[in-house]
Amino acid sequence: MEQSRILEGYIKRIHGRIITLILLTAVLLTLIGVAATLGSYPISVIEVYATIFAGPGTGTEAATIVWDYRLPRILMGILTGAALGVAGAVMQGILRNPLASPFTLGIASAASFGASLAIILGAGVVAGGYLIAANAFLFTLIAAALVYGLAQVRGITPETMIMAGIAIMYLFSSLTSFLQYIGTSEDVHAVVFWMFGSLGRSTWETVTIAAVIFLFTFPLIIFFARSINALAAGDETATSLGVAVEHVRLIGMGGASLLTAGVICFTGTIGFIGLVAPHITRMMIGGDNRFLIPGTALMGAVILLGADSIGRTIMAPMILPVGIMTAFLGVPFFLYLFLRRRRDYW
Template sequence: MKPTNKKLTIMGRVPLPVLLIMLSILLLLLMGVAIGVGSVSISQSTVWNVIGHKLSITNMQPNWSMGRENIIWSVRLPRTLLAAMVGAALAIVGAALQSVTRNPLADPHLLGVSSGAALGAIIALLHTGMVLGVVTVPVFAFLGALLAMFLVLAVANFSSAHSAGRLILAGVAVAFVLTALGNLFIFMGDHRSSHTVIFWMLGGLGLAQWGQLWFPLVTLLLGSGYLIYNARYLNAMTLGDESASTLGVPVERFRLVVIVVCALLTGAAVAFSGVIGFVGLMVPHIVRLLVGGDYRKVLPLSALFGALFLVAADIASRIIMPPEDMPIGILTGLVGGIAFVFLMRQKRNVSL
C-alpha cells in the first residue's frame, strides 16, 4: 500500500493546468481516432484535413471523396462531440452529487435522475409532440430529471432516511417507479412509433446532429461553470451540513441549487444520448485516486475523464459488433456494474 500511496501523492502534486492540458490533448487525439473508426475506416490524415478544410484552417485542396467528407463532418464528428459533452456532463454531475449527498456511490443513474429524464423524453416523443419546437425533448427531459431529484429527497424525508447510504436506496426506489411509468407511457402510446424510444432506453449517440449540439454544449458550460466556481462549497459539503454551515455555506439553498443544476445537465445529456449509466459513478472515483479529494481539481478533471471514457466507449461500441453499433448504454452498464461491485467492496463501511 505504501508504494501506491506515494505514487498517488506524486500525481496529486502535478499542477492542475498541466493535467488539464495533457488530458485535453489526449481527448483530441482520441476524438480523431473515434472519427476514423467505423464500418468505413478513414485515416487520421484525412480526418484532420477534412476538419481543417471545413473550419478554413488550411487552404489544402480536397483530395478525398465527398462521401468520406460527409461521413466525417456530418456523421462522426457530431457524434464524437456529443459523446465528449455527455461524458463530461454525467461525470461532473456524479462528482457534485457525491458531495452534496455525502455518498461515494451517488450518481445520476442510481439516484433516478436518468430515469426521470428518460420519462420526460418518452412523454415528449410519444404523447405531446414537439410543442416547444426543437427544444421540446430537452425541456421535458430536464423537467423529468428535476422531478426525479425532488422525489428522491421527498422519499428520503418521508422515510427518515437521512443517512448517505439510505439516500441511495431512496434513489433506487424512485428509479424503479419512474422506469415503470416510462414503460406505461410507452404502452399507452402509438405502438407503431414506440420503437423510437428504444434509443432512449438503451442509450446511443447515433442521432447526433449539428443543429442540436448547441443545447448540451450551453448547458455543460453553464452548469459545469457554476459547479467549478463553487468548488470550495462542495469541499465543505463533504464535511457534513453542520461543518459546512460553520464555514459559511448556505447548506439547504446550495444543495437545492446543485440539484437543479445537476438535473439540467443530466436532462440535456439524456435528451440527446438516452440513458447511459455509471459514468458519473466511476469517473469521480478514478479522479480522486489520482489527485485526491479537492473539488477544485476533481470537477474539471472529472469532466475531461468523463469525456475520454465515453469517447472510448463509443469507439468500442462500433468495433465490437461490426457493422452494427452496440448501444453505448449496454457497454457502460456492463463496465459500470462490475466497477460498482468493486466500489461496494471498497466502501463496505458505508452505512445502509
C-alpha cells in the same frame, strides 16, 4: 527545513493533479482523432486533424464526412460523458454518498418517462422534432425538483435527499412501465431503443444546445468547489466554516440536474458514467473538487467516447448503442475498483 517538507508534499500533489488533467486532455484529443476515422469512409488520423484544422466548408469529401457526420457524434459523446461525470461527482460530493448519481436519484428514470410520454402518447410541451427531447428535459428537472421538495419537508440532508431520490426513481420507472404496457409494440420498441442511449441522433443543433447548457452550468459548479470540499466534513462543520450548506446543496443539485437533462434528453439514458467516472478520477487525483470536477469531466468524456468507438467497431457494421457499451465497460471496472479500493477511501 521541516516547514518546507509539509508544503512540498502538498505542492507535489497539486502538480500531480495538474499533470493528470493535462494527460487526460491529451488522451481525449487523441481519441477524437481516432474516433473520427471510424466508419465506412476510410480516412487516416492525420487527415482527420488536417480536416478539423482546415475548418468546415472546404468542400472536400473528407470535410463533409468529418464535419457533418462524425464530429457531431464525437462532440455529443464528449459533452455527454463530461456532463454525466460532473453531475455524478457533484451529487456524490453534496450528498456525501459514493452511490449518488443521476441514475440512483431518479433523474434518469424521469427522463425515460418523459420520452415515453412523447413516443407512446405523443404528448409533450413542444410539437415537432424536439418533442421527445423537450419532454425528457422537462421531466428530468421535475424529478429533481420533486426530490428537493420532498427532502425539504424533513430538512435537506443527504439522507432525506437519497430517500426521496429512490422513491422518485421507482415512481417514474413504474410510470414508464405502465406506458409501455398500454403502448403498441412499435412504440415500446422505440422507447426501449431510446432508453439504450445512443449518440446516433446527434446533430450540430443538438450539440450546440447541449454545449450551451454545459458551458453555462460548469463554471457555476466549479465556483462552489471549495464549499463542496467543506461539505465532505459534514453539514455542521461546513456550516461552522462559513458555508451556506443548503444553498450549496440546492445549486449543486440544480446544476447536476441541468447538466444531466441537457445531454440525456438527446442521447437517452446512459448508465454508469455518472457513477464510475467520479470514482476513477477521485482515486487518481483525490477529493479536492477544484480538480476532481474538471478531471471527472475529462474522464467521463474519455470513457464515453471510448465506449462509443468500441460499440461502433466491435460488431461492425452493426453499431451497439453507447448506453449498452458503457454499462459493459462500467460494471467490471466498478467491481474491480470496489474490490481493490484502498481501505477507508470513502
